[in-house]
Amino acid sequence: MNLNTTTTRLVTGVIASIGGLSASFAALAYNDMPGGPAVRQLNFAAPVTKIMEEIHWLHWFMMIICAVIFIAVFGAMFYSIFKHRKSKGSKPADFHESTTVEIIWTIIPLIIVIGMALPATKTVVAMKDTTNADITIKATGYQWKWGYDYIKGEGEGIAFLSTLSTPRDQINNLAEKSDTYLMEVDNEVVVPVNKKIRVITTANDVIHSWTVQGFGVKQDAIPGFVRDAWFKAEKIGTYRGQCSELCGKEHAFMPIVVKVVSDEDYSAWVSSKKKEMAALADDPSKTYTLEEAKERGAKVYAANCQVCHQPNGKGGGAFPALDGSKVVNGPKEGQYQILLNGKNAMPKWASLSDTELASVMTFTRNSWGNHTGEVIQPSDFVAARAAK
Amino acid sequence: MSTVTTHDTMHDHSHDHAHAMPTGWRRWLFATNHKDIGTMYLVFAMMNLFAGGTMALLIRLELFQPGLQFLRPEFFNQLTTLHGLVMVFGAIMPAFVGFANMMIPLQIGASDMAFARMNNFSFWIMPVAAALLLGSFLAPGGATAAGWTLYAPLSVQMGPGMDMAIFAIHLMGASSIMGSINIVVTILNMRAPGMSLMKMPMFCWTWLITAYLLIAVMPVLAGAITMVLTDRHFGTSFFAASGGGDPVMYQHIFWFFGHPEVYIMILPAFGIVSEVIPTFARKRLFGYSSMVYATASIAILSFIVWAHHMFATGMPVTGQLFFMYATMLIAVPTGVKIFNWIATMWQGAMTFETPMLWAVGFIFVFTIGGFTGLICAMAPIDIGIQDTYYVVAHFHYVLVAGSLFAMFSGFYYWAPKWTGYMVNETRGKIHFWGSMIFFNVTFFPMHFLGLAGMPRRYADYPVQFADFNMIASIGALGFGLSQLYFLLFVALPTYRGGKKAEAQSWEGAEGLEWTVPSPAPFHTFETPPVFNK
Amino acid sequence: MSSTPTQAPYYYVPEPSRHPIRASLGLLAFGYGMSQWVNGSQWGAYLTGLGILWVLFVLYQWFGDAIAESEGGLNSVNVDISYRWSMSWFIFSEIMFFGAFFSSLFYARNIAMPWLGDIDSHLLWPNFSAVWPNAGPGGLVDTFETMGPWPIPSINTAILLTSGLTVTWAHHALRANHRKQAIQGLALTVGLGFIFVCLQVFEYVHAYHELNLKLTSGIYGSTFFMLTGFHGFHVTLGAIMLAVILRRLIKGHFTADNHFGFEGAAWYWHFVDVVWLGLYLLVYWM
């Protein structure tokens, strides 16, 4: 940690907060977030699925039982506190044992907890039943964004990344915060209403968690493993959630936004999305010049690599420097391997396209102090993948 | 309850082996006296409470408003992580060991702890470990920011600060194991003749069981973080799928430690409360033996519930159900404890000196935390609240209002025995009410935040959560100031003077510790008292 | 009060001692040094070494004091019982430590591996077939051969079992006051322990050079080396304990009915023995 910057931030922060204190009362002026939390919301999000309805019910059920027990138990305690005090002349009784009451207050709570667990069982079983889905979407957690692939059902083949769209100025208090602050993304997940959607989660680097509370879904995304969850949204609208497993510094900045639309709107979205993807797709047989490849590679690097290896390629901590690295300046095969398969803390990047991989490899081999002059072509990666 | 023949508890120190009280710095650095070591543990824990508390206040400062004001998110995460680690390993656990050192030999009529030198070793490892842990803030990349649970593979990504934390935890683990062995052996082997296990004070029982839990689970934690270490530096793949390992395996091993750990932090608290309530109700503890069985049941059950922290990882249905049922069962023995305390108060002749206030406050607020725990234990509900502030609220209700409040109760109760002076009642009551009110102001709103979906370990949050966060931050400041008040106006002054305490400092107090003068002489019970009920 | 044969106090409480705090300073050097060393710092390695040596030195003095107290007749029966309890609980904590690693082996084989090979996981690892042993689905690990039970592990099993017998023999001899036999039995035990460790080193060399089986060989290599490695380390510790006891025995310490130091070390030895049987079955055979 850089103590200096921290101190500076602390000092400026204190100054800012003196002004901010007045501004903070303006915070009261915010509105509820559509599909997200309401201002001073006291309970769970409004249910959009059957499962979430059941969760609401279970929660009330528990609250009521607990409240009743609480009142009974503390009623007795406070009664005793007020009646049996020395100042009221109370004399201590000398009972101190009773097997009967011990048995009673073991058995009754036992029955109560069994009674609590039974209705929950049904919901647990229902939540876990991910069979017969209409559409299957794979959600991949990255530090710090979500990647979505529609892998089955209508829309199969669609793939995109979904990143926080709140401007940095709002986060740094330089601009007014919007009502959807921190819970808005550039590309929303779109699903049809009343269809069973199975979400498969996995991750590329560390554990993340895919959550939309209104659906009653929270499923950790575990690197190298797949897990699944499902929902069947019954109301058209936009629903939101936030990454719910600590995943590093931008943990608070990788929300989940799902747009539930009618069947027709969904089909329309699918076809427009497909056209858009076709237009954007790289032609893997194209031959790039060094400059073209470097330029493209710089973007890929900035989006995927520099979090760990740093913009100057010097790495740090568990992350090796690329600048001057043996792998980056050595035989190409070594770098193909690492990019496609990962190694230790380095995730595998096989999910990037051949063009992206080739360009970022070209970039690393021709940046900072590295001057191999080599240009890697997408076709090289086609071959490298095949060789694997 | 017990009458005691103190035939030579206060005998002169004429035995040839009885050494005089050492003086100066040697007395502390080289200590082999359980009271001195206990004092050092308590001072150390207090320092950590303030260190961890300062981190908590920084967290609350950043969360006072939405947006990033003071801290970079990576530093925020370091603070959250270290706050958790420092509070758990540096404040709560050592404080209870301090209580054990202070009171167990006095309560069972032992001359000291079974292994006096090892006792000092257990203590002196702690500052060393704390230095490593807190020093890790200065490491390149800062302290570890993987949460106090240190989940792989995030912990595998961290910088050298993580390694310092790993070694710090190893050392603290070693200290805990040695300390626990000492406590177990002392209790099993050094009770005064006539004091059978089922006659010993409840506090000793709870510590006996706690020590057993510690010996069972600290090595498991050591194993888990050792695997993180080798994954980080030596190329093993325990937690990397590509090599056939599994990140979730870390969580299983961690929580096999972690869940018993939370009972390690509450059972001694139960013990303290079980001492205080009978004293001020002037009535014997109700259902002594069922209290013992309940404590043991909690300990045994604690080994089979760990995965209730992992409902969102995606377990098979059967796993989900098993861990849900097992967890909910713990409400039963815990309930037995609560009911017995209330039955102890029932038809007593109660007075409400400060220790009693804390004890009653403990029962009240801890139960709220217990109920929210039960709500977390319902797997479907937990899907909604796992990793949100609801969980943060739950565990501060059981840890702060549970463990910490019970320790305050214990401090006010036994301070006369330690210092020779009664604690100033008015000030004690100010401390109690300040803490009680601000505690709830801080943590109650977090339930709402959690239900509404605010995730924990977030440096910034949607604007809709602003108001409750602001209230929580204000409460945290008030709670922190209450503790500052405790330190400056209650604890320190009590060591300097006040109303002289008698040997039996409280009217209703029973037990061997009240047969020796206040303050307890440097050496007590060099030959055991005869204990007959 | 007079339940003890000697003039020992009811329960001996030692004088203030400088050992603990000095040892903990050594641990600071060790912990800090290690954390730097694993991050590639040269002086971290030296600091670690220094810390370890210092701790060993302090422990040497510390145990020297404890032995002197014991031989000086300060330890009453009560202290002896305390030592027994403490050793048992210490061994229990060690069992739990090994438990963590055994469970990781169990989990990796029976839970993680089938999961990685199931139908959904084909999305990520299309070519992975879940049979043990494997190097994980990532294809990052060079191929290796696994370590079977023949011949070294089986020889080692025999060695450890025999050594279990020889300590028992030594113990019986000591109880019957045949000091010479006791020394022989114990020396034999230490010797067998030494051979065990040597054979294991040899096995590791074989694994690295001929089988290409390394610590980095996926989960198989991780669990194999961590389990057998920690076990080997504990055998070494146990052997050192026994060697110290042997020295004391030669110096004339212990009596026929007061020799807890001996028994404690023997218990520890049986513990490493039992752990080995677990390893032999679960790691080498299954």
Ligand code: HEA
């Ligand atoms: C002192 C510490 C302590 C204690 C005592 C407890 C006690 C309990 N805890 Fe808590 N818990 C923690 C500390 C503690 N916990 C911590 C630190 C975490 C978070 C860790 C992290 O993720 O960082 C956590 C998290 C946690 C979770 C995971 C939540 C999540 O991450 O999603 C769960 C889920 O089941 C849980 C459950 C329980 C239960 C059921 C109890 C029970 O023991 C409570 C029993 C008590 C009562 C129920 C009240 C009294 C009883 C009666 C009056 C009898 C009558 C009652 C009935 C019949 C219902 N706890």
Ligand code: HEA
């Ligand atoms: C074990 C005990 C324990 C205790 C006592 C506390 C005490 C407090 N905790 Fe604790 N907390 C945890 C254990 C504990 N916590 C754990 C385990 C976590 C999880 C960590 C994780 O997610 O990994 C956590 C997480 C946690 C969070 C969530 C952070 C996040 O998710 O990002 C928050 C947020 O408000 C918080 C707040 C507080 C507050 C306000 C207190 C207050 O009670 C503190 C009171 C303050 C003081 C006692 C200090 C007083 C000092 C002064 C007033 C003077 C200041 C002095 C100087 C500047 C010299 N804690």
Ligand code: CUA
């Ligand atoms: Cu991704 Cu938190």
Ligand SMILES: [Cu+2]
């Ligand atoms: Cu738990």
